[in-house]
Amino acid sequence: MDKSWIEKPRNTNEYWLGLDKFLDFAFKNAAVEDTIRCPCPKCGFGKWHTREIVHDHLICKSFPQNYVIWNLHGEKQVVAPSGDRDVMQEMFHPENLIETMLNDAFGYDRHQAADGGISQPLDSNEISNEAHREDTGDFHDFLKDGSETLHEGSKYTKLEFLIKLYHIKVYCGLSDKAMTMILDLLRDAFEYAKLPPSFYEAKKTISKLGLDYIKIPACPNNCMLYWKGDSKMEACKHCGTSKWNPNKKKSKLQRDGEAWKTFDQTHSGFASDPRNVRLGLASDGFNPFGTMSTTYSIWPVFLIPYNIPPWMCMKHTSFILSMIIPGKHMPGNNIDVYLQPLVKELRELWNDGVETFDSSLNESFRMHAALMWTISDFPGL
Secondary structure, three states: OOOHHHHOOOOOHHHHHHHHHHHHHHHHHOOEOOEEEOOOOOOOOOOEEOHHHHHHHHHHOOOOOOOOOOHHHOOOOOOOOHHHHHHHHHHOOOOOHHHHHHHHHHOOOHHHHHHOHHHOOOOHHHHHHHHOOOOOHHHHHHHHHHHOEOOOOOOOEHHHHHHHHHHHHHHHOOOHHHHHHHHHHHHHHOOOOOOOOOHHHHHHHHHOOOOOOOOOOEOOOOOOEOOHHHOOOOEOOOOOOEOOOOOOOOOOOOOOOHHHHHHHHHOHHHHOOOOOEEEEEEEOOEOOOOOOOOOOEEEEEEEEEOOOOHHHHOOHHHOEEEEEEEEOOOOHHHHHHHOHHHHHHHHHHHHOOEEEEEOOOOEEEEEOEEEEEEEOOOOOO
């Protein structure tokens, strides 16, 4: 086959006709799912594209002039002297790391499928691996994500981008929530990019690659591992040390504190209905402009319900911003002057209550509230 067209300028008829012959030959002998390796300098034989895309790439970028034996596109390589053969193998042995990783993870090679599938003779290791890979659907899904670019003109494929993003998460210690927020921002900024809707979906994709791990507990005295038949043991079979670390710290959360018990005994009517709210009041001032040279302060006053569990009542969604005290100077000991409207409302909640609907019982009731604690820099508040 005449390959002199490779050295012709890309705007000549000889180059165009030769390129069409190359594409005909490649798609006849080495196509997989209507794609072939793109030999353009940008893809470097590492990405698979359709005929139209490969044609466009080789029109915009020159065909590699040293690629005269199309062994990656179905041409049988003529046996050459060892020195020349080593040079050729070194020059034209592209390594797609993503595809190599897929082959290692699934024990399956997309090029074996093109030459006759997995029915070809395999060695014992490959046979053992294939026995656990009955369904190759995940493999083909990964191949699609590994070949499809993140967006038109991107140098990353979908799978490459997810793996690099996961590496950043692990390296920087980012939480799953932070990664989901980053993905939401990227999807909003680049609507044309093929990004997963959440980091949970991204992890589901990555976990199929075998990038997970198994945590195996060990005896604190290095006697044994809790695995295989010993995985359910609660103590070391050699030294008797417990599998679990003893909690030597005292609990900072004092459940049923004396103040709570005393309040219930004194106000039994209030305590008889668990739907009545026990409140804590917190206030502190700050400079909204971030500079101490500006004489201005804001004092937000929050009410916090303590009926709910600690991990819920300390979330900002549970804070009730009851009032804001702005001014050129902080209120100081005169803060009680500004708290008069709030005190009036708290008295009404304590004495009269407010009509409230209980959705769990589908009924209305009169809810009362009591201020039990204050958190501030004013001991007398």
